[in-house]
Amino acid sequence: MLDSVEANNFEALPLLSLNHVSLLCRSVWDSVRFYEDVLGFVSIKRPSSFKFNGAWLYNYGIGIHLIENPSIDDFDTIVEPRPINPKDNHISFQCTDVGLVMRRLQDMGMKYVTAVVEDQGNRVDQVFFHDPDGYMVELCNCENIPIIPLSSCSFKQRLSSFYKSAPAKCGFMENAMMESLSMEMLNISF
Template structure:
């Protein structure tokens, strides 16, 4: 089954590269995933959940919106909450196959201990591939939206085709300048940028070897 998926993916790549398809050099100028938007019954309750359980920080939301909501940010991604009275009934069973957002975690034991202390129900799963093991934890937010926490960084990102370029996440650039933070902070920022570029170049070289 795995080989069939790979062959089908390679066939799709070839068809996309046929005459009339968008050339690789015309790739979309996308940067990264910006945010995930959720409808919720209570903005205050959902805000408290994402702040207390997942460590998100409430940030400024544009004042032009005419509906109740909130913006939160952390871990390189935003969560946008929109209050609604028309949500489907909350699911009781936790099904890992449901649609979900996933966060990488460096210490799953600490994560599960925290969920237990907060009396948050969760289920676990394990994925194994080629000697690599990934631990997964699934649970719901107050409105039944599925959340996964995993150490998925254990699995290397290996594209099935070299025809589509892969971009690694880069350091997020905030709108505010860094000059007021002093020379030391600027040097640290430059070092992080250099490290990120070095890792991206290393990743590209690895892809050339694997593919």
């Protein structure tokens, strides 16, 4: 394992985006129904070379790969469902209407917990709930809090270098993040 000094001497890996999240599940059928009916994912073709039961789903620019393991509880020391805790591991999705999300979850009889994050007059509403295997899902209006880099690479500097094609004086990660953010802002403005 690389120590932090050694790791800082290397450029970050050439990543593009999050491709998929892979989850173990007791029942592929129950999990597919949840991700399709509750979250709006669509089942997609899965490679035929796999010799185990599973399913692939896709929507919102991300895939969810389900791998069936009926004895999943054998590996978990807690058999009873965990409480819904916003500080636990989770997958988060942007949504357009948190109130509608809560009404629909109530109509489906699903348990959920809400939370609010506030920063400098901005408010994010969050709804947390579990999938059939206890994995936590968050739906939020997280776009209400702006993405502000903590590095010395300013957005103004990045935009000027984007338009003039001049090299920015930022690190690899700052350049990649700011280019992505610049493109998102350009797409929003048209």
